[in-house]
Amino acid sequence: MDDVKKDGAAPAAAKSIDPAALEMLAYADECGIETAFSRADAMKPCPIGETGACCRICSMGPCRLVGKNAEEKTGICGADMSTIAARHFARQVAGGVAAHSDHGRDMAMTLRAVAKGEAAGYKVKDEQKLMAVAGYMGIATAGREVNEIALEVADKALEQFGQPHGEIIYTRRATPKRQARWRELGLTPRAIDREVTEVMHRTHEGVDLDAENILKSALRCSLADGWGGAMLSTDISDILFGTPSPLSSEVNLGVLKDDQVNVIVHGHEPTLSAMLVEASRDPELIAEAQAAGAKGINLAGICCTANEILMRYGIPAAGNFLHQELAVLTGAVEAMVVDVQCIMQALGPLAQRFHTQLITTSPKAKIPGAVHVEFDEHRAPETAREIVRMAIANYPNRGPIHIPDYHEPLVAGFSHEYLNYMQGGFHRGSFRPLNDAVIAGRVRGLAGVVGCNNVRVTQDEGIVEMIKRFIAQDVMVVVTGCAATAGAKAGYLSPEILDSAGPGLREVMEAIGIPPVLHLGSCVDNSRILTVLTQVATEGGLGEDIDDLPAVGLCPEWMCEKAIAIGTYFAASGAHVIFGVSSPVKASTEATRLMTEGWEQLVGGDLEFIPDWDEMFARALELIDAKRAALKLPAYDPTQFGDSGDSPYFAAIREYLAAHDEVETVGSPVYPLAEGHSHDHGHGHTHDEGDA
Ligand code: BF8
Ligand code: SF4
Numbered sequence: 001m002d003d004v005k006k007d008g009a010a011p012a013a014a015k016s017i018d019p020a021a022l023e024m025l026a027y028a029d030e031c032g033i034e035t036a037f038s039r040a041d042a043m044k045p046c047p048i049g050e051t052g053a054c055c056r057i058c059s060m061g062p063c064r065l066v067g068k069n070a071e072e073k074t075g076i077c078g079a080d081m082s083t084i085a086a087r088h089f090a091r092q093v094a095g096g097v098a099a100h101s102d103h104g105r106d107m108a109m110t111l112r113a114v115a116k117g118e119a120a121g122y123k124v125k126d127e128q129k130l131m132a133v134a135g136y137m138g139i140a141t142a143g144r145e146v147n148e149i150a151l152e153v154a155d156k157a158l159e160q161f162g163q164p165h166g167e168i169i170y171t172r173r174a175t176p177k178r179q180a181r182w183r184e185l186g187l188t189p190r191a192i193d194r195e196v197t198e199v200m201h202r203t204h205e206g207v208d209l210d211a212e213n214i215l216k217s218a219l220r221c222s223l224a225d226g227w228g229g230a231m232l233s234t235d236i237s238d239i240l241f242g243t244p245s246p247l248s249s250e251v252n253l254g255v256l257k258d259d260q261v262n263v264i265v266h267g268h269e270p271t272l273s274a275m276l277v278e279a280s281r282d283p284e285l286i287a288e289a290q291a292a293g294a295k296g297i298n299l300a301g302i303c304c305t306a307n308e309i310l311m312r313y314g315i316p317a318a319g320n321f322l323h324q325e326l327a328v329l330t331g332a333v334e335a336m337v338v339d340v341q342c343i344m345q346a347l348g349p350l351a352q353r354f355h356t357q358l359i360t361t362s363p364k365a366k367i368p369g370a371v372h373v374e375f376d377e378h379r380a381p382e383t384a385r386e387i388v389r390m391a392i393a394n395y396p397n398r399g400p401i402h403i404p405d406y407h408e409p410l411v412a413g414f415s416h417e418y419l420n421y422m423q424g425g426f427h428r429g430s431f432r433p434l435n436d437a438v439i440a441g442r443v444r445g446l447a448g449v450v451g452c453n454n455v456r457v458t459q460d461e462g463i464v465e466m467i468k469r470f471i472a473q474d475v476m477v478v479v480t481g482c483a484a485t486a487g488a489k490a491g492y493l494s495p496e497i498l499d500s501a502g503p504g505l506r507e508v509m510e511a512i513g514i515p516p517v518l519h520l521g522s523c524v525d526n527s528r529i530l531t532v533l534t535q536v537a538t539e540g541g542l543g544e545d546i547d548d549l550p551a552v553g554l555c556p557e558w559m560c561e562k563a564i565a566i567g568t569y570f571a572a573s574g575a576h577v578i579f580g581v582s583s584p585v586k587a588s589t590e591a592t593r594l595m596t597e598g599w600e601q602l603v604g605g606d607l608e609f610i611p612d613w614d615e616m617f618a619r620a621l622e623l624i625d626a627k628r629a630a631l632k633l634p635a636y637d638p639t640q641f642g643d644s645g646d647s648p649y650f651a652a653i654r655e656y657l658a659a660h661d662e663v664e665t666v667g668s669p670v671y672p673l674a675e676g677h678s679h680d681h682g683h684g685h686t687h688d689e690g691d692a
Contacts, residue, residue: 361375
């Protein structure tokens, strides 16, 4: 099966497995409106660039190495295929690291403004997390004011970007073995901006011309994301907005309301969206919406902003990356508010065909056709209210609407801290039950299914196939980013899904009280997976480091440079990683070898590209089982474990969902023990959970 659609128009059913998307694509055809899906039919990917065989680093080129014996050819300067492919790949890594890390920097700037009392509307919401982060950073906490600690944490975070000496501080959170390995190989990142700059320098014309050395610099650069920018971003978001704990909500375009002012937040940073949550719940603004003829204000998210406000406030997600245009097509979106990353320029002209007001908010990201309302953390509540008022004023301008009636219930918001807590309570939190289950073979292994949608493959298909097959084979799954949204749309984040899990996995999940597919957050929250894997590795019984674990990372529908950065930092941290779609270094046998065998020898992890779902899954299981064998664990045998009854956890969720209609379940905590955790379900919990 070749899932990569390259040959002209694909049949409608091949465009998505999501019925809401198919309905909207048919509607787009009816209206004569183009989308990324139809543009992809009209434009094939460039076959030279797609495989890494094109170099456009200097103006003696662009040089493309094609035809017979392409790998024996060189560019004008003599650069061979491995150099050209590796150089392009490394630049993709640098681009991804820059994006995540710049987001992390903005979070640190916000924390700094909060600590100095200059950011009205924000506060340190999770003091426990602040103390834990101060601990990681070696910052004293005893007897100090919260804001004093917060200021030092923010400054320490900002130092990570440009410090002239030393190593990125969070690399100390890796296992001792991993830290030693990085140091020995010269892979410990020094400062975030420096690693990005150095990759850009090395890949400039005529500098680093050895593919192995170029790819090594890509590994180090990626670590400045996973254990630097992204991890800082996750931590500071938790400090400012609360560490997530599970809550229920809904997903898909059906969360839009035909009789309310719909505001969509799309992009990545939680800073403005958190303020929009407050504004959308403001009685004064709700009254204004009602005066304009609407029943209320309905906020929903797209892409990673959706994940950020879903897992902290229970705000429903309207969809993932390929849903952004489809949401506007409903005609029911009064305002689409965007910040940074994964925002299609097509939204500009598309919004102009509807009443939808496209609002850009970041000084870094403007779009022709949008109104720009600049976000500034020093006056965030006013900006949020201004935006909501623009949406309300736009409500009477609605034309015909078409909202597909698909919305799935989901449970989201698992943090590393919460998982610890679930496995032993506040005082004895650990990963012991999970490790024991993996050792016994009840849980065969762990898989992270993460990343984007990509219009070159059927939307959500690879992601959902992997999730479905993994849990049936007793592999526990964690999801983030657009993959989490894909899984949710297909029903895999609903409590009911326990019935699809294999017997061993089911038994363990019931005992621990967590579902088989855990939503860990946005793409920067892949750093949470690094933390989880590190703890599993240090808990005992499964080796000493991430490369000992029966675990794999998959990114079936990768699309952007951020995904490449993530895959690379997981590999550099010791994980086997498999991407779908196509390989950006396919044209070079040597670059491909270096990133598989080469990296496995070097760092214990690797990065493979397998476009076929069956092959991808088979390879993932093979990798998991090989690690089990290396650890001398019993071979996986599903017949050993019987079905068990419902746990009180799932019984409670079912009862809860049955007793409430969909509107009221949004934002509700799903488990009584979540009481006392740190985040805002909209009804004022206090925080008293210990950090691990
Ligand atoms: O950072 S998964 S399409 S939204 S890049 Fe973008 Fe990919 Fe979605 Fe979030 Ni992540
Ligand atoms: Fe061609 Fe070399 Fe210039 Fe690349 S750097 S475009 S391979 S001449």
